[in-house]
Amino acid sequence: MAKHRKNTPTLASLSKRQWTRIISVVGAVGLLAGAGVVSHNFYQNSASPQMTATSFSATDASKQVSRGGQRGAVDGTSYVTVKINGKSRTVLGTKFTDVKSVLDAGDIVLEPEDTISPSLTTKVTESTVITIERAGATLETTDSDIAFNVVKKETDALPKGTEKVQQEGKKGVMEATNLVTRAGGKVVSSTTFASYVKTAPTDQIVLVGTGSTSSSSSSSASASSAASSLGTTVPASEMQSWAHDYLISNGYTEADFTAAVYIINHESGWRVDATNASSGAYGLPQALPGSKMASAGADWATNYQTQFKWFVGYCNQRYGSLQGAYSYWLANHCY
Template identity: 60%
Template structure:
């Protein structure tokens, strides 16, 4: 298997455009400290029942750095390239980054970011102002409150074979623990009742811990074969085990993979990556890099190659994810091995 890993670019060797982009990203990080993930189309008026969730892994420093774009943007992963422009948009003091390649003015940035203005919103600079990567678009929305809530992320059950136990005997190796998604919403009330509630940021405050069950085989295991992963961490995918699907999206993914010639290990790798990247939130949007969806594609519009409904359809997003893993790493399991070693893929 060819080595697909790119060397880390040095600041000295970067061309002027990339250096400008990196400088803009670093500058935006300074003002984005403490902010989670902004949801796609966040600022559109919605009913209290319509509460989209966005997410990224925040359980260890390396995962946070990767999710915030400090690695993947510099390496051009997920579809970003030297022509990608990054513009910062702030609403009521909270920020997100909009990616694009054809920005002309403020209105074009809001359009590509699916940001719909309310009639009483104040926008600075004006909608017709030309933009560059140093532009910060500020939107002030009156009459809203910032409220935070937590939501449970169910853990998965993973079964792994072992010759240390008699055939058929099972033993719990690791107890499962649910994860937590923390969501911040902009809420508008009238006469004490919620008129609208728009998710502003959401992140994986605590990753779930899989319940691992050992299943005895009573026979010696054959030597594991190299997966040929792109970063040399071939042993990372040697024994992924069998993951029990949890929820509609995982049920569909499991059936689709097995029906199309993939393995249980491929499904386990899929669940691991998607859980850490987005917490299985279809509209997860990274405020620092603009990465979007279950696989955190960068930018999300790249997933149009899998279907026009890429922004809302989990099946389309997963098909793009599997295609990306196969094209870039040779297999889903190789992508998993790379993620384990690098906290990104």
């Protein structure tokens, strides 16, 4: 992986200055049944940038290509521009035939009042621009909290049974841009257009004493050792609790769980539909394209368990272990 974005702007600012740079890369999720499927789900499979945002996540770097200054696509893909209420997105795929195939790849579902040009059966090339007008819809940006984790690290610099907070925890911020439709001043529907980790959470680090009261002479070295160890992470959500139990029951360690939590906190904030407007990475692990996770299950777009299993397999395959992926992330702010 390389970098998603540098000096990441807010999504709100993109409406004025940078929408032309937005590239949304997605995997095929659902099929449109006929020429106009009615649904309130309107997703873009992109992924969330990090605190130090990356340009592609969990992707085979040996197959990366550069097009128009944007990296992260796999060789053999093609791009088609989709404009929704005047805002441009670029959908990536390998089997585009007609307009409908592009919408399928972008997981773009038409609403009853939508107008689309050209028609769904029109053949497409990379020069095709698909225009969708959605009445009464606007893009609105909101922030939400990302919970921080408590990480406990043993040290003989403190007497056994005592604890000391080495670093205070701080919540992160998840920024989401939603496509909101109103009628008569009331919200009819609101669906996620893109979301990313605006600020990653800061772990609260708690040192747990294992030494004796006479161990002060080694306190400096022990504290340093504790600070460098991965420690034991306390799950901060039901999702994390499941991930913890899954790893431990499959022979992984507490340190492996700590490594996994750190990466996902920075990649997606544990948001299943995290979507990066600039690179197209998707889901908890920020897979690019998101459809790569189909190897772990057909419900990859909505099931955090499927996404997490794929993430573990990817880390093992590419970095040898979860802790190997963690070490790489610390050095490169991506994985």
